[in-house]
Amino acid sequence: MNDIEKINFLINSCKKDNQRFPHTLIVSEDFSLSEAFALDIASKLGRDLVIVNAAMIRAPGDMAEVVTNRKINDLLLIEDINLFNKECLYYFCEILENFRLNLMIDSGFNARSVVVNLNEFTVIGSIAKVHLMPRKLMSSFFCIIEGKETRKIGAETIYKILNDEFISATKDVSEHIFSLTDSKRVEIKPFLKNLISFCKLSGFQKNDVLTCDTVDEYFNFFGISNFKKEIDSSRQVVIEVQREVWKRDQGKCVICQSQERLEYDHIIPFSKGGSNTVRNIQLLCESCNREKSAKI
Numbered sequence: 001m002n003d004i005e006k007i008n009f010l011i012n013s014c015k016k017d018n019q020r021f022p023h024t025l026i027v028s029e030d031f032s033l034s035e036a037f038a039l040d041i042a043s044k045l046g047r048d049l050v051i052v053n054a055a056m057i058r059a060p061g062d063m064a065e066v067v068t069n070r071k072i073n074d075l076l077l078i079e080d081i082n083l084f085n086k087e088c089l090y091y092f093c094e095i096l097e098n099f100r101l102n103l104m105i106d107s108g109f110n111a112r113s114v115v116v117n118l119n120e121f122t123v124i125g126s127i128a129k130v131h132l133m134p135r136k137l138m139s140s141f142f143c144i145i146e147g148k149e150t151r152k153i154g155a156e157t158i159y160k161i162l163n164d165e166f167i168s169a170t171k172d173v174s175e176h177i178f179s180l181t182d183s184k185r186v187e188i189k190p191f192l193k194n195l196i197s198f199c200k201l202s203g204f205q206k207n208d209v210l211t212c213d214t215v216d217e218y219f220n221f222f223g224i225s226n227f228k229k230e231i232d233s234s235r236q237v238v239i240e241v242q243r244e245v246w247k248r249d250q251g252k253c254v255i256c257q258s259q260e261r262l263e264y265d266h267i268i269p270f271s272k273g274g275s276n277t278v279r280n281i282q283l284l285c286e287s288c289n290r291e292k293s294a295k296i
């Protein structure tokens with residue numbers, strides 16, 4: 001069973017018995033893939049999807065806010081799931097296993113713990129590399145999907161969204177949109193909304209067929225060249241990101257574990273549209289970095 005078959009199998013069985021989709025981990029260096037994947041499941045199951053980054057959940061209170069508002073069988077996509085701090089990781093494991101949040105309130109004499117029972121929802125975790133996954137968390141996930149397979153899902157989602165709006169799109173055009181948005185780091189859903197408006201503005205009729213030319217035309221109109229310039233000027237990795245990456249990679253080269261001559265490396269190179277996010281940056285020693293550059 002490949003990953004796509006796995007997902008479809010799960011979606012169909014959940015639909016049939018109105019069951020909760022099991023916790024799933026997506027391994028991909030690419031942001032938009034995990035999002036497309038979660039969107040696809042949510043839309044096929046008719047559930048709500050909320051997206052948060054683990055680095056944003058810093059304290060039990062943040063965690064409570066995220067998990068207590070979920071409805072039964074809803075989806076929660078947690079990006080960079082390896083970035084939970086120790087305290088939050090502890091709470092999160094308990095939530096994944098038992099859907100229970102054990103909070104301490106007040107302090108000193110008045111300190112007491114309060115157990116909050118949560119609705120049973122689904123966590124879709126995403127992580128750049130599987131070796132970054134905290135061991136403790138791994139067994140809480142029912143299945144693991146590798147990013148390369150989710151590329152197809154991204155294109156499928158685009159195809160579906162367009163056709164729902166009565167814009168006929170071939171698989172080829174969907175693939176084209178996917179690879180463009182993907183390489184330019186543009187979020188798919190809002191982009192499609194604008195693309196649909198553009199089609200309507202340019203006199204598109206119901207069930208007209210969208211071509212790659214129209215897509216390119218909109219990309220020009222959208223001003224993707226300006227967008228690119230902005231990325232270039234922010235090429236430098238900001239301090240906060242450096243700190244987070246250093247912590248995650250534990251001050252070691254992720255390839256050879258060396259602790260000397262370390263450099264911040266873009267996993268997907270800048271020239272190929274790689275971003276300055278924690279997820280796309282890793283620690284490499286000078287020699288591993290040279291070796292990687294030579295291969296690219």
Ligand SMILES: [Zn+2]
Nearest residue numbers: 253256285288
């Ligand atoms: Zn190294």
